[in-house]
Amino acid sequence: MEWIEPKTDWLPTDAINYDDFNRIENNISYTLNYLKQNYFLLPQLNIVTNRTNRSIDYLSSINRIEANLEIIKGKLATPIDWQDTKKWEINNKFSYEDANRLEESIRILREISSLAVENYSYCGVPICGEGGLIY
Amino acid sequence: MLSISNEYKQAIYAPSRMVKVRVTFDISELTLDDDVVTTNTSSEFIISDKQQLTDKQRENTFNYATLEDDRFKLDGSFSFADENINNNKIVGWCSEKLSDNDGVFQENLLLTFNFNKFHSSGGITISFDVINNEYATDFEVQAFNNELLVLKVEVVDNQDARSIIFDEFSNFNKIQVIIKKWSKPNHRARVAEVDFGITQVYTDEKLVSCSLVEEVDLMSSTIPVSEFTFTVENSDKAFNILNPYGIYKYLQERQKIVAELGVELENGIIEYYPLCNFLLRDWISDEGSLTTTFTARTNLDLMETIDYENEVAKLDYSLYQIAYDLFTMCGISNFEIDENLLTVFTNGIISKTNCKEALQMVAIAGCCTVIVTRENKIKLQQIKQIPNIVDEIDLENMYIDPQIQLEKATKTVRVQFYEDMENPDFVEVNKNNSQGDVLSLENNTLINSREHALTVANWISAVKNNRAIYTIDWRGNGAHELNDIVSIENIFGNSNRGIITKNQLNYEGYLSAITEARGEVN
Numbered sequence: 001m002e003w004i005e006p007k008t009d010w011l012p013t014d015a016i017n018y019d020d021f022n023r024i025e026n027n028i029s030y031t032l033n034y035l036k037q038n039y040f041l042l043p044q045l046n047i048v049t050n051r052t053n054r055s056i057d058y059l060s061s062i063n064r065i066e067a068n069l070e071i072i073k074g075k076l077a078t079p080i081d082w083q084d085t086k087k088w089e090i091n092n093k094f095s096y097e098d099a100n101r102l103e104e105s106i107r108i109l110r111e112i113s114s115l116a117v118e119n120y121s122y123c124g125v126p127i128c129g130e131g132g133l134i135y
Numbered sequence: 136m137l138s139i140s141n142e143y144k145q146a147i148y149a150p151s152r153m154v155k156v157r158v159t160f161d162i163s164e165l166t167l168d169d170d171v172v173t174t175n176t177s178s179e180f181i182i183s184d185k186q187q188l189t190d191k192q193r194e195n196t197f198n199y200a201t202l203e204d205d206r207f208k209l210d211g212s213f214s215f216a217d218e219n220i221n222n223n224k225i226v227g228w229c230s231e232k233l234s235d236n237d238g239v240f241q242e243n244l245l246l247t248f249n250f251n252k253f254h255s256s257g258g259i260t261i262s263f264d265v266i267n268n269e270y271a272t273d274f275e276v277q278a279f280n281n282e283l284l285v286l287k288v289e290v291v292d293n294q295d296a297r298s299i300i301f302d303e304f305s306n307f308n309k310i311q312v313i314i315k316k317w318s319k320p321n322h323r324a325r326v327a328e329v330d331f332g333i334t335q336v337y338t339d340e341k342l343v344s345c346s347l348v349e350e351v352d353l354m355s356s357t358i359p360v361s362e363f364t365f366t367v368e369n370s371d372k373a374f375n376i377l378n379p380y381g382i383y384k385y386l387q388e389r390q391k392i393v394a395e396l397g398v399e400l401e402n403g404i405i406e407y408y409p410l411c412n413f414l415l416r417d418w419i420s421d422e423g424s425l426t427t428t429f430t431a432r433t434n435l436d437l438m439e440t441i442d443y444e445n446e447v448a449k450l451d452y453s454l455y456q457i458a459y460d461l462f463t464m465c466g467i468s469n470f471e472i473d474e475n476l477l478t479v480f481t482n483g484i485i486s487k488t489n490c491k492e493a494l495q496m497v498a499i500a501g502c503c504t505v506i507v508t509r510e511n512k513i514k515l516q517q518i519k520q521i522p523n524i525v526d527e528i529d530l531e532n533m534y535i536d537p538q539i540q541l542e543k544a545t546k547t548v549r550v551q552f553y554e555d556m557e558n559p560d561f562v563e564v565n566k567n568n569s570q571g572d573v574l575s576l577e578n579n580t581l582i583n584s585r586e587h588a589l590t591v592a593n594w595i596s597a598v599k600n601n602r603a604i605y606t607i608d609w610r611g612n613g614a615h616e617l618n619d620i621v622s623i624e625n626i627f628g629n630s631n632r633g634i635i636t637k638n639q640l641n642y643e644g645y646l647s648a649i650t651e652a653r654g655e656v657n
Contacts, residue, residue: 014208017205054233058215093211
């Protein structure tokens with residue numbers, strides 16, 4: 001599963017389609033797998049990436065996406081520019097701001113995942129050099 | 136006060152606001168309403184309910200997001216549906232199949248309606264996806280007399296989400312709508328409502344003015360009738376009596392008129408709230424000004440036309456039961472009776488009168504107000520606890536300073552009661568003030584004991600404390616309802632508390648209001 005560059009410039013005049021939601025969840029899956037491959041303990045998440053133009057996302061779907069973001073973030077330090085996730089209820093309106101937030105959130109999570117993995121100090125491994133720790 | 140969003144509250148009192156009124160006028164044969172026996176359709180999407188095609192709801196409650204090509208706009212108008220389908224309220228009918236790249240359905244979509252009786256109509260109105268302005272561009276309407284095709288109307292290149300097919304639909308007992316092409320490629324077809332008559336929706340383009348007057352008498356000494364009046368442009372002479380092709384001949388008393396008041400929110404979306412759901416009372420065309428004015432009233436009008444009399448004393452008969460019997464007798468099912476009336480008993484004797492006056496006697500004997508809501512629900516309501524202030528009317532929103540008038544004080548309240556129908560007795564409640572009127576309640580034969588009369592007298596005495604009558608000429612808020620408690624700012628830097636007893640909302644491209652409220656003298 002490859003990373004797909006998020007779209008973070010949604011406008012009120014845009015329409016969001018099935019492939020956009022697939023991309024958001026694809027990137028959640030990518031980040032989840034990346035962390036797991038690097039020994040972060042994360043649960044198996046329910047992720048959907050096979051939507052078509054015949055599909056429908058219910059309240060439970062959008063709440064699942066938000067919850068997945070929270071679970072990944074929970075394994076990392078909260079980024080400074082993180083925007084809180086939402087709990088969606090009936091007749092809560094979804095706008096371009098929400099689309100931008102979801103896409104931006106997963107982009108941030110991927111960034112800090114990389115940083116977290118790069119800075120991971122393994123027990124018994126000597127690390128030395130400028131600015132680094134010496135064990 | 137109507138339940139409103141925070142966005143509405145901000146928009147209604149914004150220095151600059153855009154208010155709209157939408158009037159839906161259902162010019163259908165009255166007997167058609169309850170006569171659709173079966174509704175059959177082509178296969179439905181999961182968020183769909185074909186039974187809602189004839190429920191008189193011409194727009195869905197919420198604008199549900201689905202993932203058809205470029206449908207889910209990010210303008211803040213869409214929300215997510217609940218998996219529990221019942222929570223989604225009005226969803227209308229939605230096809231399982233999508234149109235192709237040209238908007239064409241490979242197989243025509245069918246909506247079939249069967250009736251018990253034969254009907255005639257001057258047209259059929261189909262409300263497609265009005266919220267998103269999507270519609271069938273090519274479709275057909277067929278009328279059948281049993282299985283014999285009596286009329287077929289083919290529509291090509293339609294461009295209205297609410298499409299009216301004017302034609303003589305005579306003696307039909309089956310209607311079939313055949314959808315062939317949709318306005319958007321790769322989308323499902325959506326139909327919110329099929330009206331077997333002409334349903335006109337008037338907005339600013341044809342709506343010249345409208346006005347809603349609603350009123351309550353806190354003491355039920357009268358039962359004021361709410362009234363909605365609207366004037367539409369009639370330059371096409373559709374409502375002229377002599378026009379053989381007009382729709383005047385299809386007008387009938389008690390046809391439904393639904394008005395909504397909308398406010399444009401910050402995001403550009405207009406949020407609508409109910410203004411009235413009343414019944415047509417009369418109509419008049421003004422040849423000079425090329426306008427037609429319609430007046431709609433509530434079910435109370437109907438109660439006035441039906442006589443009531445009971446000369447036989449009854450046992451264990453509660454005021455609740457009398458009110459229930461009165462509504463049932465008038466064929467009214469949209470009512471609410473305060474449950475406290477279940478424990479107020481009477482012998483039920485009422486000399487010949489009409490049902491509205493009998494209801495007034497019940498209201499007074501039960502210490503109730505009679506309110507007709509905007510949904511035409513008649514409510515008998517005791518107001519025991521002083522409710523909280525729901526809104527503030529400040530000077531910034533008033534055209535002139537609020538006017539205050541003091542009603543005469545009441546010294547004594549005297550209430551007659553009928554333990555013996557031939558020799559009524561009375562009780563008196565004296566207020567502390569030495570000056571004032573003596574208020575006398577007589578001829579209410581539903582009050583049959585001294586104790587009951589005393590309760591009524593004390594209630595009247597308490598209601599009469601609301602002597603201050605405030606009249607506010609202001610910008611108006613369509614969400615205010617009768618019996619709401621509001622705070623009214625005055626020019627002396629403080630506010631008075633008042634209960635709304637009259638609301639007159641006027642719309643002529645902008646909203647204004649004259650609100651009357653009653654409160655105690657400070």
